[in-house]
Amino acid sequence: MADVPHLLILGGTGEAKSLAEAASARFGERLQLTSSLAGRTRRPHRLPGEVRVGGFGGSDGLAAYLRAANVTFLIDATHPFAAAISANAGAACGSTAVPRLQLLRPMWRRAPGDIWFEVDDVTAAAGRLQVLLAFRTWPTVLMTQGTGGLAAFRTLADIRFLVRVIDPPDRPLPLEHYEVIPGRGPFTLDRERALLAERAVDAIVCKASGGAATEAKILAAREQGIPVVMLQRPPPEPGEAVQDIDAALDWIAAKLLGIKLATKKIS
Numbered sequence: 215m216a217d218v219p220h221l222l223i224l225g226g227t228g229e230a231k232s233l234a235e236a237a238s239a240r241f242g243e244r245l246q247l248t249s250s251l252a253g254r255t256r257r258p259h260r261l262p263g264e265v266r267v268g269g270f271g272g273s274d275g276l277a278a279y280l281r282a283a284n285v286t287f288l289i290d291a292t293h294p295f296a297a298a299i300s301a302n303a304g305a306a307c308g309s310t311a312v313p314r315l316q317l318l319r320p321m322w323r324r325a326p327g328d329i330w331f332e333v334d335d336v337t338a339a340a341g342r343l344q345v346l347l348a349f350r351t352w353p354t355v356l357m358t359q360g361t362g363g364l365a366a367f368r369t370l371a372d373i374r375f376l377v378r379v380i381d382p383p384d385r386p387l388p389l390e391h392y393e394v395i396p397g398r399g400p401f402t403l404d405r406e407r408a409l410l411a412e413r414a415v416d417a418i419v420c421k422a423s424g425g426a427a428t429e430a431k432i433l434a435a436r437e438q439g440i441p442v443v444m445l446q447r448p449p450p451e452p453g454e455a456v457q458d459i460d461a462a463l464d465w466i467a468a469k470l471l472g473i474k475l476a477t478k479k480i481s
């Protein structure tokens with residue numbers, strides 16, 4: 215495949231999987247495709263093309279990989295909260311002159327009925343939750359932001375936490391009262407409605423991830439008047455960015471044709 219352009223997709227998201235599938239279907243043998251995963255989930259999705267797993271060793275390691283694997287262009291389709299790998303991709307592509315596109319999920323839009331509390335970090339989220347649920351008897355909170363940062367909620371000993379995770383954790387979580395609920399998106403609206411109602415959820419803590427796969431909980435919370443404490447996204451990396459798979463495919467097509475395509479630039 216020496217003469218075939220090589221696309222590296224930084225993945226670990228549903229969007230990265232869809233992009234790999236769509237690129238494979240559209241460009242076939244005209245494109246060498248590699249997806250890179252951090253290795254966080256025990257049962258990663260099956261992907262077309264090659265798959266490599268594990269960190270590169272910072273931006274220098276990624277730059278070395280881009281050179282060694284003869285990568286022609288890169289699409290960063292990682293999660294909007296995966297800020298370290300995106301910064302590394304920006305630096306590595308800058309130093310190797312490998313063109314880079316970010317596939318950035320659209321933000322969720324606030325609508326009538328939403329009760330959102332947008333916070334900058336888990337400490338602020340814990341403070342907001344404490345005030346929100348003060349003087350209530352055993353309120354229940356659905357936590358969907360992953361297991362990182364849970365220690366900030368440890369002092370909230372009068373709350374029952376439902377912690378939704380892809381893989382069950384290896385060790386006890388740093389919370390007084392909790393239950394782990396296994397779950398991997400995409401989630402349907404019916405399922406989220408039922409979860410919130412059956413477990414009598416009083417509040418949700420989540421990341422402002424955006425995109426369709428995990429939006430159903432936001433819609434169900436809107437319907438049921440449940441407050442959402444939402445951790446804000448880190449700022450995106452500067453550079454070319456698109457919001458959907460079709461636009462990313464057009465970017466690849468333009469690169470294969472050697473045509474310059476006008477895309478939105480984040481500065």
Ligand code: NAP
Nearest residue numbers: 225226250251252269270271272292293295296297298299
């Ligand atoms: P992060 O903080 O940005 O990355 C930490 C380190 O993990 C990076 O410096 C890199 O190690 C390695 N890494 C991350 N993504 C990688 C990838 N796609 N391929 C190879 N190495 C990768 O990322 P994170 O928040 O821990 O997320 C890890 C992965 O889970 C990402 O791929 C992301 O798309 C996915 N994910 C994250 C979230 C979230 O909320 N953060 C949610 C859903 C999925 P080196 O420096 O050694 O290269």
